[in-house]
Amino acid sequence: MHELSLAIPIGEYVLQESQGRNVEEIVLKVGRLSGIVPEALDLALQVVLQASCAEKACITYEWQDGEGQCRFCHTRFSMKDVLDVCPDCGQMGAKILAGTQIRLIGLRFAPRLDTSPEETHTTQMTINNS
């Protein structure tokens, strides 16, 4: 179960950043070539964050196109799938240059008191999934 091995470091990082505050939202930026199945990652994060201050957090995905370079004609092009063909020569099997990463880019915390505003927090955690 690949998603579980990704959920563990994400969960640890979220809990470390939260410092005990309730987490309402976790924003992940995911490369389209990472092979991540969001439903499976949601489920894995639920397991990892169970009974923690982030157990009710919703998970938001921002998708990012990948980038590849054709092995035959060396054209660089944006990829939505690892099987995308080169737009110039039609060959498959491009070398992948970007788009396999998963980044945790933001966390939203519940207000500490009813009267205080929500806190949002920008984070920079990257997992390479190639």
Ligand SMILES: [Zn+2]
């Ligand atoms: Zn090509």
